[in-house]
Amino acid sequence: xxxxxxxxxxxxxxxxxxxxxxxxxxxxxxxxxxxxxxxxxxxxxxxxxxxxxxxxxxxxxxxxxxxxxxxxxxxxxxxxxxxxxxxxxxxxxxxxxxxxxxxxxxxxxxxxxxxxxxxxxxxxxxxxxxx
Ligand code: HEC
Numbered sequence: 041x042x043x044x045x046x047x048x049x050x051x052x053x054x055x056x057x058x059x060x061x062x063x064x065x066x067x068x069x070x071x072x073x074x075x076x077x078x079x080x081x082x083x084x085x086x087x088x089x090x091x092x093x094x095x096x097x098x099x100x101x102x103x104x105x106x107x108x109x110x111x112x113x114x115x116x117x118x119x120x121x122x123x124x125x126x127x128x129x130x131x132x133x134x135x136x137x138x139x140x141x142x143x144x145x146x147x148x149x150x151x152x153x154x155x156x157x158x159x160x161x162x163x164x165x166x167x168x169x170x171x
Contacts, residue, residue, distance in 0.1 A: 078163040079171045080108055087156060092146045105131075108170040117141060123168040126161035135160060 078084070088094050088105045097105040103115030111131065114120040120131040127133075134145040135157045144151060163169075 078159050083159050084163050121164055121168050126164040129164050132160050
């Protein structure tokens with residue numbers, strides 16, 4: 041059994057040495073952090089187009105959903121977005137089931153899912169950046 045214990049000792053020593061050598065290596069994070077930031081260009085704008093908002097709220101007067109700037113200008117009832125305050129933003133209130141004025145958007149439906157509405161909320165609460 042002497043040979044076997046020598047072998048195990050040599051094996052442990054090897055593992056120890058390799059282990060020590062590894063300590064100099066830069067620490068790589070186990071997973072690449074996934075960005076959860078909601079962006080106007082890649083999250084909000086596609087929804088405004090796909091859900092038909094752009095078709096009714098374009099260049100024909102009143103609210104234009106073409107850009108962050110025009111959303112800040114808003115429509116007859118004031119700004120469509122209030123940076124940092126989703127619950128005070130007309131665009132969010134109009135997407136929810138019981139808007140404070142007029143009809144739920146998009147007019148005539150189909151309405152947005154809770155997840156889709158949450159994207160608007162998250163984007164506005166994060167500052168409604170033109171990102
Ligand atoms: C079929 C046309 C139509 C579509 C599609 C539509 N809207 Fe509207 N929207 C209207 C009309 C008409 C009004 C004014 C009457 C009202 O407030 O219900 C309005 C009003 C609004 C207002 C209030 C503007 C103000 O200041 O008075 C907001 C905000 C709004 N829409 C957002 C949206 C969003 C976001 C979408 C897409 C999810 C959308 N709308 C899709 C026709 C439409």
